[in-house]
Amino acid sequence: MASVTLERINKVYENGFHAIHDVSIDIEDGEFMVLVGPSGCAKSTMLRMVAGLEEISDGNLSIGGTVCNDLAPKDRGIAMVFQNYALYPHMTAYENMAFGLETARKPKDEIERRVKEAAQLLEISELLDRKPSQMSGGQCQRVAVGRAMVRKPEVFLFDEPLSNLDAKLRVAMRMRITKLHQQLKDSGRPATMIYVTHDQVEAMTMGDRVCILNRGRVMQIDSPMKLYHNPKNRFVAEFIGSPAMNVIEGALSFDSSKCYFTHSGYAIALDARAENVLQPAVDSNQGVAFGIRPEDIYLSEAKSETHQYPAEIKAIERLGSELLYHIEVFGEEIVCKMPFSTNEFNVEDRVFVYFDVEKSHLFKNDDIENENLYFQQNKDLLES
Ligand SMILES: Nc1ncnc2c1ncn2[C@@H]1O[C@H](COP(=O)(O)OP(=O)(O)OP(=O)(O)O)[C@@H](O)[C@H]1O
Ligand SMILES: [Mg+2]
Structure with missing residues (x-):
């Protein structure tokens, strides 16, 4: 033993x-x-x-x-x-x-x-x-x-x-x-x-x-x-995973039915987890950081109901079966990972971004060791 x-x-x-x-x-x-x-x-x-x-x-x-x-x-x-x-x-x-x-x-x-x-x-x-x-x-x-x-x-x-x-x-x-x-x-x-x-x-x-x-x-x-x-x-979010999780600092806003992550005039509607935790835990003036892994971001040429946020391709890394697109969105540079396909984008292309918010994470801004605001809910989900 x-x-x-x-x-x-x-x-x-x-x-x-x-x-x-x-x-x-x-x-x-x-x-x-x-x-x-x-x-x-x-x-x-x-x-x-x-x-x-x-x-x-x-x-x-x-x-x-x-x-x-x-x-x-x-x-x-x-x-x-x-x-x-x-x-x-x-x-x-x-x-x-x-x-x-x-x-x-x-x-x-x-x-x-x-x-x-x-x-x-x-x-x-x-x-x-x-x-x-x-x-x-x-x-x-x-x-x-x-x-x-x-x-x-x-x-x-x-x-x-x-x-x-x-x-x-x-x-x-x-x-x-x-x-x-x-x-x-x-x-x-x-x-x-x-x-x-x-x-x-x-x-x-x-x-x-x-x-x-x-x-x-x-x-x-x-x-x-x-x-x-x-x-x-x-x-932990930024340490585990390669390329690392994208973390964008911004703020929260609420309307009667939903909670949004806001940055430079844009608002991303968050999923139901946000409504359960955020209003008691965070007041809307407090800074938060929105975390999303490169594989949970999708790009499209055309604007649509899902692909709403304008972005520009800044650089491309071709890894063979996958492509890493470095894009600028909300004035921030983030990385998006997509499987290889023949109609790929080029540098300087204008695209529209979709964030799969159900896979996102939310942190308070002040300390990187503060608990992920979704941690407990994700835990219940993973263990059920
Ligand atoms: N004998 C010592 N006296 C004082 N401080 C020490 C001593 N040995 C290590 N430290 C300090 O303790 C901390 C931890 O050191 P340690 O060697 O355990 O780190 P580590 O995680 O193994 O790093 P690495 O990945 O570089 O090997 C460091 O800040 C180091 O400078
Ligand atoms: Mg060591």
């Missing part, structure tokens, strides 16, 4: 810098949890605290239900894989993987069995005689994962293990680590994995759940799909 629980964890460094603020995370036994956030948000600090390499200033860390704030790293049942895989250069892959077990005085035949088993899973059996200088980055990284695996930890900690690899290798390694997690589960000895990255694609594709951090604080912990469709605040 190796659930990992962080309970109101704080970290204040010796120089007084408060790096982690009241972070609570419940990671289930066998779960793949990704920690993601911009540089400096304290991902590594958090992982190093779980590993026992960094002191916990306040709060409780439990592994397998036992508080282990003061437990030595070697007694925590964890193994960590770092960004710079730090293999011993004078040792072969085999020796690198065996080293920790030899120091722990495991019997020689058991060491051999474990190293070979790990090598087979990672498909590096034929590389065991090579030294790091004779292997590619991806192969070295697999040896580093193998070195962690042979110790049969209950918890794997990964700190940006793939960021030194080129894009193609990263994808391959990403799938291999996900597969390893699944294989351990299938074989009846599941491992809990905590994986740190600043790459949101990696986070979305690998995690059972993803914890998004900003400035040492938890923004949201959810499954990738929920993060995408129901971001808890503007920070």
Whole structure:
């Protein structure tokens, strides 16, 4: 059993810098949890605290239900894989993987069995005689994962293990680590994995759940799909998704039946969610931000009941199956994603825009960490 629980964890460094603020995370036994956030948000600090390499200033860390704030790293049942895989250069892959077990005085035949088993899973059996200088980055990284695996930890900690690899290798390694997690589960000895990255694609594709951090604080912990469709605040909304969600700052107005997002003389009629929350929560003078993903915006040559707002195509990015149109609407530049079609628009074309408001989000303007005004309603919707 190796659930990992962080309970109101704080970290204040010796120089007084408060790096982690009241972070609570419940990671289930066998779960793949990704920690993601911009540089400096304290991902590594958090992982190093779980590993026992960094002191916990306040709060409780439990592994397998036992508080282990003061437990030595070697007694925590964890193994960590770092960004710079730090293999011993004078040792072969085999020796690198065996080293920790030899120091722990495991019997020689058991060491051999474990190293070979790990090598087979990672498909590096034929590389065991090579030294790091004779292997590619991806192969070295697999040896580093193998070195962690042979110790049969209950918890794997990964700190940006793939960021030194080129894009193609990263994808391959990403799938291999996900597969390893699944294989351990299938074989009846599941491992809990905590994986740190600043790459949101990696986070979305690998995690059972993803914890998004900003400035040492938890923004949201959810499954990738929920993060995408129901971001808890503007920070999460803009962090998850590529190209990022468009966020336009404006105001609200109301008439007897509807609620509108207004900007430079135009009004977008909002859907029913707005009527339920906005009047009590926001007064109409307060600034709000309207969020809409690039794929929820549609363009047309002609004005119609749906396509009402005039815009101009400013730039086009052709991605093959999709096109990204950078358009100017309400004096703001936003991005619209459309599937490739033969009658595409050109730069400087005048078009009319339709916003699929049922997929939109609404935030108060003052703080990007304020709750999405639709969050609770979306949650009820996604869970029903
Ligand atoms: N020993 C230290 N003393 C004081 N402040 C520190 C120390 N180590 C890290 N910090 C600060 O704590 C914050 C979190 O650092 P951390 O390395 O955990 O960030 P990170 O999310 O892993 O960033 P990156 O994506 O760049 O690796 C940063 O602002 C950093 O400057
Ligand atoms: Mg880091």
